[in-house]
Amino acid sequence: MFVARKAALIVACVATSATHAANEPRYIAGGGRQGFYWEAFLLSDESAGVGAIRDVKVSFITNEGLARDVEFLANCNPGNPHVVDQADRKTEISLGGRPSQAEVLPYGVWFASCRKQFGRFSKRGVDGRQQLTSSKLSFLVEGAEQIAEVQADPGLAPMRGLVRLVVGRATPAETMFVYCSDSVPTVYWPQKSKTVEISDADEEKQRKGQKLVGEALAVWRAVCVPPSSDPVRPPVEAPSVASPKASSREKVASPIPSALKPEKPSPSDSSEQSSSERLKKGAVEGEVNAVKTLYQLYMFRTKICNIIKEYADSPVEVKRAMAEVDKTVKTRGIDTDTIWKEAASTLYDADFGPQLKMIESVDSMGGFSLPSDRRKAAPSCARASAMVKSGAEAILSAMGNGPAASQLKKDF
Structure with a gap:
């Protein structure tokens, strides 16, 4: 187990990087679905020294707490408008058209750099929400009080409503990322690689279990819903019903194969089982x-x-x-x-x-x-x-x- 942890830490250190400007970057695009959501922000925009081509650096942030800087080349020539990403993928820009979901980011880059139009094709997930004023929170999970601390993360700050929360009840402490979006609120556990979509809480209970979703709802209310407020769209806990047919996006945990399941001895057999057999x-x-x-x-x-x-x-x-x-x-x-x-x-x-x-x-x-x-x-x-x-x-x-x-x- 130590070997696995060490390998993961080594590669994770190589894979992650975040360098952000002191001032909050301008929002240019956002998207995502099925529990994974992202927003992109303009960090820098300058001439590449060749014609109408510009060097554009963007901060890409997700509701799972990932922040990474990526670079683009934007050709602002109206006769040949296009954007090239780091993998040399070229996206032609239709000045009078609308992008597909896969093209929202390059379109956002081009219009922000070349036309100074920010967020033209997508809406910011949280618009002007007041950030938490306290670094300490408490909430109930299955009747037990949990104490959590909000940890500031400058790299994630541009994505409004995204909160890194550390719960001290576990050893080591458990980290959660809570996204207080009005339309797609989520709670994500990086250690478990689990996400709960709050707006689909009823369906999520069928897919991921009452315990996980119940904890997500408690955390979301503590972080995203002020005590004195009456939220417009609170998730309603429905009574237990028969599990519906799994959707195409559901991740069903595979049962343990019978070959790996230790057989439970009956009471009569357990008394006869020798110590050598148990060993x-x-x-x-x-x-x-x-x-x-x-x-x-x-x-x-x-x-x-x-x-x-x-x-x-x-x-x-x-x-x-x-x-x-x-x-x-x-x-x-x-x-x-x-x-x-x-x-x-x-x-x-x-x-x-x-x-x-x-x-x-x-x-x-x-x-x-x-x-x-x-x-x-x-x-x-x-x-x-x-x-x-x-x-x-x-x-x-x-x-x-x-x-x-x-x-x-x-x-x-």
């Missing part, structure tokens, strides 16, 4: 969990190295080590195919799941589009590879098939 059963469960964690770390390594592309180290040794683990585990009667499927279905629930999701989001926005960006991140791939090999060696050694197995003798 053997516990050892097998420990091996299954260790192999599952290794598989997830290997998946993490593969995704990161695929992003790095030409700067990734060779996977030959890593695959050889994984093949040896697979072979050894199978000889012990353990179904590795079932463990692999379970590891894949719960990958984003692992310790490094939130970091992996963040890195993939950065990649989708072109954060690793330049060779220089990939080169800087190359050590992350190499470290992840080394950790996979170390984890494989540890499992093989524990199963008596590692390089140190022949040197370890029972001396008692």
Whole structure:
């Protein structure tokens, strides 16, 4: 588990960056759906020194607490209006038309830079909402009072209504991002990689459970609804009803495969079960969990190295080590195919799941589009590879098939 955390932290440090101007940037565009929402703000706009082309830097902020600066080239020539992003993707601008959802950001960049028209094609999620005046909050979750602290984050400040909240009831403390939007309010837990859309609270209960949604509602009310106010559209807690058919966007947690579920002995069997049988059963469960964690770390390594592309180290040794683990585990009667499927279905629930999701989001926005960006991140791939090999060696050694197995003798 320590290996997984270390790998996640290393890559996360490479993937994140935020440099913002002292004054609040101008809003230029926003969008999103299904629990993920973003807003973009103009940081700088200057001539590129070639014709009507301008260098534009934008701050891209999401309701999940991600803030990243991205750059564009905007050609303000009305005869050839277009925007080019960091991945060299070109968007032609129709001066009399409206953009598709995928084109809202480049259109916002062009009109802000070339026409000084801000937010032309999208509405700001929170317009002038008064920010919290207190850094301490309290709310009830299942009858127990929770104390939370609002942590200021200058990088997220332009996205009005987005609050970083740290709840001290857990160890380590739990972080939440609460988005007090009038139309799409959300609560996001980065450690759990879970989002609750407050406006869809009734449906969310069916998909994600009463406990998670109940906590989200309590947090949202404490952060976003002043005590003396009567909100126009408060979420109403509906009585329990039969679960509707899952929508296409629902993420259904995969049940634990029967091969991995420890059988619960009946009362009559438990008294007869010997201590050696219990030890053997516990050892097998420990091996299954260790192999599952290794598989997830290997998946993490593969995704990161695929992003790095030409700067990734060779996977030959890593695959050889994984093949040896697979072979050894199978000889012990353990179904590795079932463990692999379970590891894949719960990958984003692992310790490094939130970091992996963040890195993939950065990649989708072109954060690793330049060779220089990939080169800087190359050590992350190499470290992840080394950790996979170390984890494989540890499992093989524990199963008596590692390089140190022949040197370890029972001396008692």
